[in-house]
Amino acid sequence: MAPNAHIKKAITAMKALGIDEAQTKPVLKNLLILYDKKWELIAEDNYRALADAIFESQETQATEEKKGKEKKADEAEASAAEVDRGKRKAHESVEDDEDALDEPERPLKRLRRRGEAGSVSASNSPSLKETTTRDQEMAPVLLPFHPLPTEDDPDAGALVMPKDEPVTDIFSTSTNQDSLENGNSSAPMSETEKTNGHLEERHGSTAATDVPPTTIERASEHTMATTPEGSSTLALASSATGEVKINLSFAPATSSLHAPSMDELRRAMEDVCLRQYKILDPNFSVSRFLNDIASSYLELATKADKTANQSPDNLPSFTTNVDALKKSAAAMAFTAEGSNDLANSANQSPENSQTKPVDVLNKSAATTVRNDDESTGLVVVPECQISADEFRMISIVSDITLAKEAVEIPWVNEFNSKVPPPFRYIAQSLVYQDAEVKFSLGKVDQCCSSCCGDCLAPSMACSCATALGGFTYTKDGLLQKDFLEECISEARDTQKQLVQYCKECPLEVARNEETLEPCKGHRKRKVIRECWSNCGCSEKCGNRVVQHGIHTKLQVFFTSDGPSGRGWGLRTLEKLPKGAFVCELAGEILTISELVQRRNSEKLTSPVILDAHWGSEQVSGVNRALCLDGTHYGNISRFINHRCVDANLIEIPVHVENMDSHYYHLGLFTTRDIEAMEELTWDYGVEFNDQVYPTRPFHCRCGSEYCLNVKRSSKSKKSKKRA
Numbered sequence: 035m036a037p038n039a040h041i042k043k044a045i046t047a048m049k050a051l052g053i054d055e056a057q058t059k060p061v062l063k064n065l066l067i068l069y070d071k072k073w074e075l076i077a078e079d080n081y082r083a084l085a086d087a088i089f090e091s092q093e094t095q096a097t098e099e100k101k102g103k104e105k106k107a108d109e110a111e112a113s114a115a116e117v118d119r120g121k122r123k124a125h126e127s128v129e130d131d132e133d134a135l136d137e138p139e140r141p142l143k144r145l146r147r148r149g150e151a152g153s154v155s156a157s158n159s160p161s162l163k164e165t166t167t168r169d170q171e172m173a174p175v176l177l178p179f180h181p182l183p184t185e186d187d188p189d190a191g192a193l194v195m196p197k198d199e200p201v202t203d204i205f206s207t208s209t210n211q212d213s214l215e216n217g218n219s220s221a222p223m224s225e226t227e228k229t230n231g232h233l234e235e236r237h238g239s240t241a242a243t244d245v246p247p248t249t250i251e252r253a254s255e256h257t258m259a260t261t262p263e264g265s266s267t268l269a270l271a272s273s274a275t276g277e278v279k280i281n282l283s284f285a286p287a288t289s290s291l292h293a294p295s296m297d298e299l300r301r302a303m304e305d306v307c308l309r310q311y312k313i314l315d316p317n318f319s320v321s322r323f324l325n326d327i328a329s330s331y332l333e334l335a336t337k338a339d340k341t342a343n344q345s346p347d348n349l350p351s352f353t354t355n356v357d358a359l360k361k362s363a364a365a366m367a368f369t370a371e372g373s374n375d376l377a378n379s380a381n382q383s384p385e386n387s388q389t390k391p392v393d394v395l396n397k398s399a400a401t402t403v404r405n406d407d408e409s410t411g412l413v414v415v416p417e418c419q420i421s422a423d424e425f426r427m428i429s430i431v432s433d434i435t436l437a438k439e440a441v442e443i444p445w446v447n448e449f450n451s452k453v454p455p456p457f458r459y460i461a462q463s464l465v466y467q468d469a470e471v472k473f474s475l476g477k478v479d480q481c482c483s484s485c486c487g488d489c490l491a492p493s494m495a496c497s498c499a500t501a502l503g504g505f506t507y508t509k510d511g512l513l514q515k516d517f518l519e520e521c522i523s524e525a526r527d528t529q530k531q532l533v534q535y536c537k538e539c540p541l542e543v544a545r546n547e548e549t550l551e552p553c554k555g556h557r558k559r560k561v562i563r564e565c566w567s568n569c570g571c572s573e574k575c576g577n578r579v580v581q582h583g584i585h586t587k588l589q590v591f592f593t594s595d596g597p598s599g600r601g602w603g604l605r606t607l608e609k610l611p612k613g614a615f616v617c618e619l620a621g622e623i624l625t626i627s628e629l630v631q632r633r634n635s636e637k638l639t640s641p642v643i644l645d646a647h648w649g650s651e652q653v654s655g656v657n658r659a660l661c662l663d664g665t666h667y668g669n670i671s672r673f674i675n676h677r678c679v680d681a682n683l684i685e686i687p688v689h690v691e692n693m694d695s696h697y698y699h700l701g702l703f704t705t706r707d708i709e710a711m712e713e714l715t716w717d718y719g720v721e722f723n724d725q726v727y728p729t730r731p732f733h734c735r736c737g738s739e740y741c742l743n744v745k746r747s748s749k750s751k752k753s754k755k756r757a
């Protein structure tokens with residue numbers, strides 16, 4: 035290989051680790067001399083030697099800087115000693131901590147990338163290792179983190195509720211900046227600690243009253259390491275055993291902040307995590323996570339302040355808590371299946387949603403957060419609860435996504451005063467709960483790491499972008515015509531469908547009946563493969579469409595009060611060309627057994643089974659077969675109604691993070707040009723005669739001449755074939 039190509043590859047590999055060219059080049063130069071230009075050694079293990087060398091050079095640089103600062107501090111100290119020895123001592127301890135936190139955060143990234151979770155355990159963390167008697171009380175720490183997933187350890191990288199980390203989740207809050215600067219962390223508002231894997235909240239109490247004070251608590255009475263971040267300050271202190279105390283302190287914009295409960299803060303943070311860090315974000319960093327805690331806290335405190343004058347009695351209260359659904363009569367009002375259910379769902383209004391107020395804010399954390407030790411799902415979805423605030427938002431604001439998409443999506447009802455059903459809007463699918471889901475989502479494929487720029491450029495034509503033989507997308511971001519036509523004709527003409535059969539169909543196994551019925555078959559689908567963060571191409575690469583989310587002007591609307599009414603629907607506010615991506619089908623990712631359980635106890639909107647690869651290979655085991663349910667957590671697709679056969683949208687499987695057969699995204703693309711104000715529909719694939727699975731059929735009012743829910747004349751049967 036030409037030397038330039040080697041260098042380019044090395045730079046690309048480092049970029050994937052978040053190291054820029056400027057940092058890479060000088061180190062690479064030295065390494066070449068050291069390795070006698072043996073590129074194969076440098077490239078080994080995905081340029082591990084190079085990454086190590088860069089991190090080491092950064093470490094040395096940081097140490098040098100620190101030493102320089104210490105020297106300066108010593109000099110200042112010496113001169114200050116002449117003025118006031120006692121005053122100088124207090125000053126010194128604050129400075130020490132600030133210096134220590136000035137260190138770059140790159141060790142987190144480095145170790146995460148290398149999958150060396152163990153090397154940052156309490157015993158090995160450089161910061162912890164260096165602790166002396168004094169340091170034991172005050173040493174700033176590197177928080178433990180989640181390593182990137184590897185083949186052997188697909189869980190690695192799994193965020194969201196760290197549970198096996200040596201962290202005691204203690205949050206103490208201070209609304210007074212001075213208190214921190216004076217070395218006084220202020221009285222804790224509340225504490226959260228892990229008890230048998232559950233988080234429990236103790237308002238207004240201190241650990242000291244219930245349990246003997248630990249080193250960390252003593253430490254908190256002294257100065258802490260701080261990281262100024264805008265108007266908030268984050269302070270950390272740790273004990274030698276790895277306990278970490280986080281102190282959040284704010285320079286409040288208003289003097290009368292309302293401190294949110296830990297439960298509120300945690301839920302707000304969960305939202306931030308799910309929305310912002312997604313499932314496989316390789317750039318996740320604990321420090322950013324902690325900074326977001328500070329921002330969320332401040333936001334809640336300010337928001338509550340603004341709404342403090344509103345009487346809680348006047349606010350509608352609503353929950354979609356699964357358990358509550360089982361028990362409550364309100365459960366029926368939440369579902370949107372079948373004609374009766376539809377009427378109920380459409381009946382949601384702030385007034386009638388108050389049928390059974392549930393104090394969601396005061397529910398104990400232990401019952402609302404599923405992050406016990408047994409649960410090892412990637413993202414643990416809390417039971418969906420719509421707070422009074424959120425419900426009010428749904429009914430008032432003109433963006434049903436609550437700003438979670440790049441575009442606002444308003445809703446209108448030109449027929450009556452009903453408001454859309456409450457649900458929690460998510461832009462990306464989430465793993466519901468089951469442990470076995472992670473095996474699929476924990477893997478990130480390496481595709482075109484050597485690509486750069488746009489993979490739709492003929493010179494690139496990488497394996498992702500050409501997975502179908504030719505490019506999948508056009509330069510305008512539309513689906514290639516031929517590919518789209520094939521997908522449409524396969525979906526509409528059963529003769530063209532390839533059907534695969536499982537040896538033991540997960541759908542049948544999940545039903546748990548004495549005799550296992552034979553698999554009814556699953557349609558083999560054409561799939562799209564998009565480039566992803568592991569690829570070397572840029573974010574703007576043309577082979578990335580679905581992952582960029584919604585960019586179409588859409589509107590949720592009430593279809594009609596009359597006999598053709600289908601409750602709420604979705605329409606486009608602008609003209610759309612054929613082959614345009616509209617949105618993805620996002621919801622909770624459930625295993626089939628979870629779906630069956632859920633379906634037995636409540637009515638779901640329209641779950642979608644991810645069976646494009648079933649029967650073809652090892653999608654074995656009922657917990658390895660997945661589906662999407664948008665009932666409680668969903669995106670805008672949960673408003674798209676069904677249309678038999680000639681729907682104007684088609685769902686196409688899209689592999690984004692990996693090519694795993696168990697999980698993929700489902701992108702909805704236009705099957706033809708669509709006029710502004712036209713309702714968007716897709717064919718759910720409902721078997722109106724199948725009373726068993728997966729979707730309980732509803733009385734179809736799609737209005738299509740090919741509607742499968744009405745007795746068709748032989749004429750319409752013939753025309754279906756032509757469609």
Ligand SMILES: C[S@@+](CC[C@H](N)C(=O)[O-])C[C@H]1O[C@@H](n2cnc3c(N)ncnc32)[C@H](O)[C@@H]1O
Nearest residue numbers: 370371372600601602672673675676734735736
């Ligand atoms: C994913 S939701 C669509 C949004 C729903 N219309 C609403 O008001 O929330 C699916 C549900 O909508 C209703 N639905 C969808 N398409 C329909 C159709 N063609 N005819 C009648 N009801 C339909 C069914 O109750 C179905 O369970």
